[in-house]
Amino acid sequence: DADVTQTPRNRITKTGKRIMLECSQTKGHDRMYWYRQDPGLGLRLIYYSFDVKDINKGEISDGYSVSRQAQAKFSLSLESAIPNQTALYFCATSDSAGTSVSYNEQFFGPGTRLTVL
Amino acid sequence: GNSVTQMEGPVTLSEEAFLTINCTYTATGYPSLFWYVQYPGEGLQLLLKATKADDKGSNKGFEATYRKETTSFHLEKGSVQVSDSAVYFCALSVGGAQKLVFGQGTRLTINP
Numbered sequence: 001d002a003d004v005t006q007t008p009r010n011r012i013t014k015t016g017k018r019i020m021l022e023c024s025q026t027k028g029h030d031r032m033y034w035y036r037q038d039p040g041l042g043l044r045l046i047y048y049s050f051d052v053k054d055i056n057k058g059e060i061s062d063g064y065s066v067s068r069q070a071q072a073k074f075s076l077s078l079e080s081a082i083p084n085q086t087a088l089y090f091c092a093t094s095d096s097a098g099t100s101v102s103y104n105e106q107f108f109g110p111g112t113r114l115t116v117l
Numbered sequence: 118g119n120s121v122t123q124m125e126g127p128v129t130l131s132e133e134a135f136l137t138i139n140c141t142y143t144a145t146g147y148p149s150l151f152w153y154v155q156y157p158g159e160g161l162q163l164l165l166k167a168t169k170a171d172d173k174g175s176n177k178g179f180e181a182t183y184r185k186e187t188t189s190f191h192l193e194k195g196s197v198q199v200s201d202s203a204v205y206f207c208a209l210s211v212g213g214a215q216k217l218v219f220g221q222g223t224r225l226t227i228n229p
Contacts, residue, residue: 031215042219090160096215105151105166108160110159111160
């Protein structure tokens, strides 16, 4: 079974709709991240959370919000979707208490492809 | 600020060719450096990493050396295979926040 899962895997929606993307992990990691991937731009950090009560904005947080419902769950919401939010969205996790080998390694989910018409 | 610049893609090679994908960075502080790989339809996977100058990361025949003097972390493989076709991302992180800064990615296609 996958350690980091994302739902849905694909979503097509219309401008102005509210959308929630969900991420769950079974790795027991305390840190979780949301990125978006656009062609030619790599991945950019939207939000990150170091634990349930610690949520921080990333590079491109405008138009997005997040909720850390539990250590294992981290949701990304688009309150009113717009076409330029069409992208591939990735959730990732990391372990702040990892060994020197694993520290700083992030583990990614399979991604959610979102299209806003 | 922190940033990563990768060589422009796409890159197309024949099987058994030598591969180099260039990566340079700018960072405030002393970064850790990473190469991630994204196979079609999948999320990113860590390919290799280096945490200090002159360290060499290696995995699956790929290598990259942390060069502080040239602020580079170029990815190399001596003989590529069709199964190496993927998008490769160079990335850095600075400090304990574990936030990754990615390059734009390089799409690699290997023809038989």
